[in-house]
Amino acid sequence: MTGKILHAQLHLMDRQLIEYRSGALLGKVDDVELDLRSEIPVVAALISGHQRIPAADIAEIDSAVKITPYQLNLTKGDDWVEQHLIGKIPGAGNETE
Amino acid sequence: MLRTLALVATLLAVLAGCGDPDQKMLTEGARAARDAASAVGTARLAAQSALDHKLWNAPATQMVSDAEKSIGKVATTFDALQPKTGHSRATYDSYSKALSTAQDEITDLRIALTNNDLGTVADQVTQLQTLGQQLHRLGEQAK
């Protein structure tokens, strides 16, 4: 961790989560879990929906929070809709022209 | 207590003044006449444009038929009013008659236009011109 000082309420809460490499949009930061054991509280994890994203997964924080989620699937909702509805429409996998 | 009663009485009198049935009927009639004049004007303008070859048949018929629907609504709403006095009955009758005449003329125009009967269309346009002026005068009888 870089030890950068951020205002959790302003810089983390309700921010967009982005997959660091692909740029895919993964959700919003709904809550922040703090580790209060150390002298200054540090961010232990980000909560998005029911998922807990450990701080170690955070790659970069600018106007959005970029993460590399190793063992998480944050796009369950999108996947379900894709498999059952949108993916069944012809042309769903094509680039637009 | 007395003062309150007096106030209430005055208020009631004022309210009653606003609710004068003769005036109310005239206001509603004038409003309906203005709306009817709007429909008549639209129908006349569309039909005249069709006669001048400025409009092809489908949109002309559509606009006249829209005007017919619009005046139909105005007439139905006005006819549903309830005249409460002899005077307001007279007002009601005269406005109701004017509205229904205008409605019939627009219907005749729509039929002639749909049948491409241009002679009748031209006649109806002249009729609507006069009717429009008459409705305009009726519309100016009240605020």
Added chain:
Amino acid sequence: MKKLLAVTLGILTAIGGFVDIGDLVTNALVGARFGMRLAWVVVVGVIGICLYAEMSGRVVAMSGRPVFDLIRERLGRRTGLFALIASFLVTLLTLIAEIGGVALAFELASGVNYLLWMPLAAIAVWLVIWRVKFSHLEKVFGLLGLLLIVFAVALWKLGPNWGQLAHQVTHPVPTGHETWLTYAYYAIALFGAAMTPYEVFFFSSGGVEEKWSRNDLGTERANVYLGFPLGGLLSLAIAGCTAVLYLPAGIKVETLGQVTLPTAVALGKLGLAIVLVGVFAATFGAALETALSCGYTIAQYFGWQWGKFVRPRQASRFHLIIVICLALSILVLLTAVDPVKVTEYSVVFAAMALPLTYLPILIIANDPDYMGESTNGRVLNFLALIYLGLLLLASIAAIPLMIVTKAGQ
């Protein structure tokens, strides 16, 4: 040279894209009832949308984040949700009105009832969103929408008494049977028509779709500062036509046919044909923008993948929202509700919802964290604050005026 061409194209697109069913109906209606006595509102509204769109465009170019993404960030989850619901409902109502407008244009041209055209229009909107590239759809319909310039030609051809029109502009008071209440109500409607919220959701999301950066700021500003005012002139020309032809005749505008009739009177069949294509392009283009905006707002609030820069299956929830919104539009219009009436309400509700999205953008445009050195200047902030006041006033007054005037009667 290529750059100049791109800028010109952008400006032309912005002019054509400025006018939608709300502008068409509201300007024609107001021109027929008040003449040019409410022209000042169009000017105020155009300056407002320029401010709002420029700020949003700059925020996108500097932060790479579209409007609704940031609105939740600034307002928090709860207030953000309230802003989302209000903005989404207004945008959905506008979508319904636009699809109704497309269908009415076809009804006028063909004589076949608009209820039959309406599902076709909705399906066509979906197909275009599903298959056509973002930059194409914006350009094609924006440029075709330019045909609405025929209203300006028609106004000139009608040979109006220009002195009288100017007199109306400089005497902004209600006359005849109109009262201050109806005057104020339609002032809010015109304001809402010029500043419809979806325009900014679409514009800012479009910035992300087309990957704007700091270098595109100049182009973006040219589009806004030239395109929107010229679009506003188109709006005034529409009002001018009905002011000349309908106001003296006591004709009130209640149908799309009446909106287009002045061009036929002035220019004949050709004029009407051109205006019908223009109305189709303007309403169909706006239907695309509002349908996309319905998806943009919800997906951006929840952080879901959105946009046409990815394949449809990658933004499946975004596309699902669009399908649902189009299906809802068909259902609502099938009740035979008058699309022109829907339009009249949609512009007033637009004015009501505006402060909810305008305020967070104003705050972010002043935040160096997002904007670096491109925060609002002092003059801009001064103007932006005046508009915040105006927007709040219009928003608060809208419902009471709607009730007192029985929606403008």
